[in-house]
Amino acid sequence: MKYTRILCTILAMLASAAAGTALAAAKTEKLQIVTTTTDLKAIAQAVGGEKVSVTSIATGYENPHYVQAKPSFMMLARKADLWIRVGLELEIGYEELIIDGSRNRNIRIGKPGHLDASEKVLRLEVPKTRVTRELGDVHPQGNPHYWLDPLNARIVAASIARRLSKLAPENTEAFEKNLAAFQNALDERMFGAVLARKVGGGKLWAMELKGTLQEYLIARKLTNDLGGWSAAMRPLRGSKIITHHRSWSYFVNRFGLIVAVELEPKPGVPPSGAHLLKVMSRAKAEGVGLILLEPAYNRKAADLVAKKTGVTVVVCAISVGGQKEAVDYLALIDLIVDRISKAATK
Numbered sequence: 001m002k003y004t005r006i007l008c009t010i011l012a013m014l015a016s017a018a019a020g021t022a023l024a025a026a027k028t029e030k031l032q033i034v035t036t037t038t039d040l041k042a043i044a045q046a047v048g049g050e051k052v053s054v055t056s057i058a059t060g061y062e063n064p065h066y067v068q069a070k071p072s073f074m075m076l077a078r079k080a081d082l083w084i085r086v087g088l089e090l091e092i093g094y095e096e097l098i099i100d101g102s103r104n105r106n107i108r109i110g111k112p113g114h115l116d117a118s119e120k121v122l123r124l125e126v127p128k129t130r131v132t133r134e135l136g137d138v139h140p141q142g143n144p145h146y147w148l149d150p151l152n153a154r155i156v157a158a159s160i161a162r163r164l165s166k167l168a169p170e171n172t173e174a175f176e177k178n179l180a181a182f183q184n185a186l187d188e189r190m191f192g193a194v195l196a197r198k199v200g201g202g203k204l205w206a207m208e209l210k211g212t213l214q215e216y217l218i219a220r221k222l223t224n225d226l227g228g229w230s231a232a233m234r235p236l237r238g239s240k241i242i243t244h245h246r247s248w249s250y251f252v253n254r255f256g257l258i259v260a261v262e263l264e265p266k267p268g269v270p271p272s273g274a275h276l277l278k279v280m281s282r283a284k285a286e287g288v289g290l291i292l293l294e295p296a297y298n299r300k301a302a303d304l305v306a307k308k309t310g311v312t313v314v315v316c317a318i319s320v321g322g323q324k325e326a327v328d329y330l331a332l333i334d335l336i337v338d339r340i341s342k343a344a345t346k
Helices: 002-028 038-051 071-078 095-102 150-167 169-191 193-199 201-210 213-219 228-236 249-255 273-286 300-309 329-345
Strands: 031-035 052-056 082-085 114-116 240-243 258-262 290-293 312-315
Touching (some): 031 038, 038 052, 038 082, 150 201, 169 228, 193 201, 201 213, 240 273, 300 312
Parallel strands (some): 082 114
């Protein structure tokens, strides 16, 4: 009996130790996140930090509308604790197939493991009439390329932080700290470090939305403190450009550029010779300076227009990883602002 009691005590101690080890492992295990784009991946990684492992379905250099639902993506989704999509039907051709194929009920729409990052963003180009295929590749809920507005990236980061805290409440403090760091870095890139620290990013964004920022800066003699993307793009406000697809709507809206015409006659419809003649005519008549083109599109049409009109073709990624300089979200916007600014100066 004595030896039996000793054996039971030892077994109980071993079981307790094993349970403690398992509990510790569970607390330190990273949340597995799958995003549909590299931009969401970059933001999720910034917010999640060491507490998460993030994988993207799409690459930064391909057209995110036409991703294929590969079995390898279904395997990734099967292990995911959280699936994050751009939304606004960007992933309409493949998301459902991947989630169904994963057999992961936790990441289905409506579940805590499924996050539509578009839920709180500022939307542009929401159709006011019934959408038909005759209009081209028009999204009924609005243009889905919203991440190119830095304010929307700020909003998306907050949405991701809230969802991560719901899934792993023990790491809430870390997620909130990472969110603040990302938003502060973004605010300093947008308005300049000096101004962001003096006034505060949230206040600056509020005035930016109301259109009162310039008035505020003049009244308080802070115009010389404005830096970052805002200062670099301010001289170009009102400048007319040409784009290939409606990928740039949010960026040009935020920084005051004007899209005079698009190389596509309708969204998603390849340019015809007749349409390109109209584009050339508009370019000459309206003093267009440059064409913005994503690496995913063939530049033949853009080069033809440039040759006939003298405009400059600027090939620039719209997603993280689309070009080597775009290593994260902030670097992506750095790249876009830098290339446009240099092209405009020339």
